[in-house]
Amino acid sequence: MTYQRPAYEQVTIAHGRNTVTLRPTLRAAATLEARHGFPALFRALDDFNLSIISEIILATCSRREDAAAFLSRVEGRPLFPFFIPVRQPLAALVSMLTPAPDPNAKPSTGNPITWADVYAALYDRATGWLGWTPETAWNATPTEIDRAYAAHYEKLKAIHGSGEADKPAYDPREEVTEEQARSGIAQLKLNAKRGKR
Known part of the structure; x- marks a missing residue:
């Protein structure tokens, strides 16, 4: 079954x-990935690592004091009843x-980039x-930044054109020999293609 965001x-x-x-904010994403990396974050959920799970909760809660109060109610109690209901939502959150x-999207043929570079690019696009x-x-x-940027880009293309439609369908230089260019025939050919007499 595919997870639907x-x-x-x-x-x-x-x-x-x-x-x-x-909420999986850009701040939380950049902080958690830099500190642990995605494999360690997912592994922490599988291993019931309370330390890293606590960091995930603290980093993604908009009010840190709410997250701290929530976690304080876990201390000194059996952890298994806590982990079972939170594991799946936290896995979705990390994704x-x-x-x-x-x-x-077409498959990328470029060099791989780091998550730090991805987050820096998202920040640059947003600001x-x-x-x-x-x-x-x-x-x-x-995702919000990525979608907003894509929509903004599409808007600019709709307003100003994509650039590809502005390119001529032919390049007159490809059809003219050097001798024709010197004799002025090139201009005649170009005018004929444009519908001029």
Whole structure:
């Protein structure tokens, strides 16, 4: 079964009657990936690593004090009943720390880049191209920035053209020999193609 991301990326985890809502912001993504890397984050969920799971919760909760209060209710109690209900939502959350894949994207043939470079590029797009404040950029998710940038790019193409439609269908230089260019025949050919007399 394929995991379908929600339109608004966030998860809510619960332990007993206590709940906390978490968002995979660019700030959280950059912080957690730099500190642990994605393999270690997913492994922490499989291994029930309370230390890293606590970091995930603290980094993705908009109010750190809410996350701290939630985690304080876990201390000194059996951990297995806590891990079972939060593991799946946290796995979904960790996957949301990367931009949602574009089903129409062509496979990349370029060199691989680091996640730090991806997050820096997303920040640059949010603040540079989209004009968002740094705070807005850091609090948006990677997918939100990616989709907003793609929509902005499409808007610019619609307003100004894509550039490819502006290129001539032919290059007159390819059809003219050097001798014809010297004799002025090239200009006659070019005028004929443009419909001039």
